[in-house]
Amino acid sequence: MRDTEHPRTRLRRSLRRLWPKSLFGQLTLIMVSGTVAIQLLSSSIWFDVRFAQVLEAPVRLIASRTAPLLDTAGCDPVVTIQAPAHYQASCVQSPSTAERHKGLRRTGLLLEQALAYELGREQRVRVLSVELTDPQGQPVTWPSLFGLQTAMAHVRFAVALADGHWLQVSGQELQGWSGESAWALIADYVIRVYVLRIIAVLAVCWLAVRLCLQPLRRMSDAARALGESLEQPPLRVEGPSEVRQAAHTFNAMQQRIIAMVNDQSFFLAAVSHDLRTPLTRMRLRVERMGDSPDSQRLKLNIQQMDQMIAQVLDYLESAKQHTCQIIDVDRLVRSACAELCSAEERLPISGHAGAVYANEVLLLRCIQNVLVNALRYAQQVEVRLERTEQGVLIQVDDRGPGIADSQLQVITQPFVRGDHSRNCQSGGYGLGLSIAKRIAENHQGSLLLSNRQGGGLCVRIFIAQRKADTALINGCAR
Numbered sequence: 001m002r003d004t005e006h007p008r009t010r011l012r013r014s015l016r017r018l019w020p021k022s023l024f025g026q027l028t029l030i031m032v033s034g035t036v037a038i039q040l041l042s043s044s045i046w047f048d049v050r051f052a053q054v055l056e057a058p059v060r061l062i063a064s065r066t067a068p069l070l071d072t073a074g075c076d077p078v079v080t081i082q083a084p085a086h087y088q089a090s091c092v093q094s095p096s097t098a099e100r101h102k103g104l105r106r107t108g109l110l111l112e113q114a115l116a117y118e119l120g121r122e123q124r125v126r127v128l129s130v131e132l133t134d135p136q137g138q139p140v141t142w143p144s145l146f147g148l149q150t151a152m153a154h155v156r157f158a159v160a161l162a163d164g165h166w167l168q169v170s171g172q173e174l175q176g177w178s179g180e181s182a183w184a185l186i187a188d189y190v191i192r193v194y195v196l197r198i199i200a201v202l203a204v205c206w207l208a209v210r211l212c213l214q215p216l217r218r219m220s221d222a223a224r225a226l227g228e229s230l231e232q233p234p235l236r237v238e239g240p241s242e243v244r245q246a247a248h249t250f251n252a253m254q255q256r257i258i259a260m261v262n263d264q265s266f267f268l269a270a271v272s273h274d275l276r277t278p279l280t281r282m283r284l285r286v287e288r289m290g291d292s293p294d295s296q297r298l299k300l301n302i303q304q305m306d307q308m309i310a311q312v313l314d315y316l317e318s319a320k321q322h323t324c325q326i327i328d329v330d331r332l333v334r335s336a337c338a339e340l341c342s343a344e345e346r347l348p349i350s351g352h353a354g355a356v357y358a359n360e361v362l363l364l365r366c367i368q369n370v371l372v373n374a375l376r377y378a379q380q381v382e383v384r385l386e387r388t389e390q391g392v393l394i395q396v397d398d399r400g401p402g403i404a405d406s407q408l409q410v411i412t413q414p415f416v417r418g419d420h421s422r423n424c425q426s427g428g429y430g431l432g433l434s435i436a437k438r439i440a441e442n443h444q445g446s447l448l449l450s451n452r453q454g455g456g457l458c459v460r461i462f463i464a465q466r467k468a469d470t471a472l473i474n475g476c477a478r
Contacts, residue, residue, distance in 0.1 A: 028205045035201050036194070054132060054140075055107060058153035058173035063114030066159070066169050070119060075165050087171040095158030095166045099129045111157060124160040128168075132175075151175040215243040219250060230258045275309055324443075327360050329353035329392050329463075333383060336367045345375055351385035353392045356463050358443050363463070366439040366447075367394060369432040370459050374398040378456060391445065391465040399456040408449050412437040436461070 020026045065084050075081065075091035083089040098104060108127040115123045131154040132140040140151045156170040215238070222235045234251040237244050283302050289295040330353055337347040356363075374381045378400020386393040403411055410416050414434045437447040444464035452458050 027209055028202060031201045031205050032198055035197055054151050054175045055130070055153055056110065058175060059107060059110050059155060060114045061173045062153075062155055062169075062171045063111055064118055065171070067115060067118035069167060069169070070115070070123065070159060070161075075161060075163070075167055077165070081167075083169070084171075086173070087169065089167060089169045091161075092158070092166050092168050095126050095168055096128050096156075098126065104130055107155065108157070111155070115159070126158045126160075126166075128156040128158060130155055215239045215247075219246065222250065226254060226257075230254070230261060275305070279306055279309075324357050324359050326355050327358050327363060329356055329363075329394070330385060332360065332364055333367060333385060333394060336364060336371060337383060340368065340371050340375060345379065345381055347371070347381055347383060349383045349385065352387060353385035353394065354387050356392045356465060358463055362439045363443070366436040366461060369436040370396050370447075370461060373432050374400075374457070374459070377401065380456075389465075390462075392463045394461040394463075396459045396461075397452060397456065399452075399454075402451040402455060402457050403449065405451070408451070411449060412447060 020029055065087065066089075069081065069083070069089055077091045077093065079091070081089040081091065104127045107130045108125055111127060112123065112125045115125065132151045133154065134140055134151060152172055152174055154170075154172045156168070158166040158168045160166055219235060222232065225232050232254070234254065235247045237247045237251075239247075279302055282298070286295050286298045286302065289298075333349060333353070337349060341347040371381065371383075374396055378398035380399040382397045384393075384395040384397065386395070407416075412433045414431055416434075433447070433449075440447040440461055440463065445462040446460075448460045448462070450458050450460075
């Protein structure tokens with residue numbers, strides 16, 4: 001298949017993959033990149049400073065070698081002036097036109113100071129051109145300025161004489177150098193300017209992220225604990241103003257959630273409980289009607305309503321926190337299977353689970369709901385037990401119609417059923433698996449459903465083994 005993806009889109013996706021996921025990584029990348037970019041921009045200043053440093057030694061040498069030519073009061077344009085090697089000197093009526101160069105003024109001041117030192121008097125100087133070249137005669141670049149190559153200074157200037165003439169001099173001198181190797185100088189520069197600065201930025205990033213993430217980590221832990229139980233102590237209000245505001249908002253949200261859940265649970269429990277009073281009166285009146293077909297249908301309707309109310313109350317009860325203890329899962333599963341098995345369905349059990357810290361009543365109800373659901377809709381039901389480092393796995397397999405893939409994610413929600421029916425002959429009221437899932441989640445576990453190869457359903461009940469309870473279980477086992 002031909003790839004029609006736009007190059008910009010591909011580049012954007014590649015950059016997104018390279019972008020760090022953690023706050024520390026993002027902050028470090030931003031700070032280090034910004035520091036390096038600022039350092040590179042500010043290196044233009046260093047270039048000018050280095051340019052002046054490279055010129056200083058040659059200009060002073062040029063001044064010392066030109067000073068003997070200025071001892072005379074004047075000069076003759078016709079007479080040839082004897083100049084040192086690599087120098088040319090001539091007597092002119094007026095100097096040539098000066099080039100436009102940002103280093104001319106700085107070089108002129110330096111040359112005037114050097115000549116004044118050599119001659120013992122002030123001397124008016126006009127710098128005409130200044131150039132730094134490498135050994136091949138090309139203008140210097142960054143490597144030559146930083147010591148990889150030796151730069152040569154070419155200075156052309158004119159000095160005013162007492163008779164009105166100008167002595168125009170053109171000379172060249174090598175730059176000053178250090179006894180150290182060029183690579184040692186560059187390594188020293190890179191370590192001091194870049195490496196140490198980046199290390200300092202990393203330390204600042206680590207400190208900043210640690211200080212900033214500490215309140216965020218507390219808020220994350222509080223949110224995770226809130227998902228396990230709403231009855232958690234409020235989050236401490238401390239730190240910067242933004243963190244304090246977030247903590248206030250989090251605590252207010254927790255109180256609103258608790259209030260809404262309590263109101264909803266109280267309303268459902270009250271309505272379900274109060275409905276049983278008129279149902280009881282209806283049941284008594286139907287009993288007086290005799291065994292007519294209408295009375296039989298009314299009795300069936302009352303029974304269905306009573307079962308629905310009982311399941312709603314069970315669902316609300318499963319959300320409450322209960323006292324936990326060490327439970328023998330193998331014994332509990334055998335007890336549930338012995339109660340529900342029949343001659344047609346023997347409910348075989350394989351594997352070993354061991355002990356877990358849980359509420360026995362709720363865990364038994366969770367197992368029973370899953371088994372009842374399997375027996376109601378399928379056959380060849382089998383139970384597998386497994387012990388892992390993370391906890392206990394109870395797997396219930398069956399051979400039946402299974403569940404449509406589109407409903408696997410929603411089938412455990414309250415009042416959702418695979419066959420969309422609401423009568424007691426074909427099933428319950430869509431609360432059995434919801435109750436089982438809520439019980440598993442209250443034990444820091446999960447309930448997962450998947451279709452089996454060849455038909456049927458696989459339900460996995462996982463009960464987490466909390467670290468705080470491991471020592472307790474091991475102690476009881478001994």
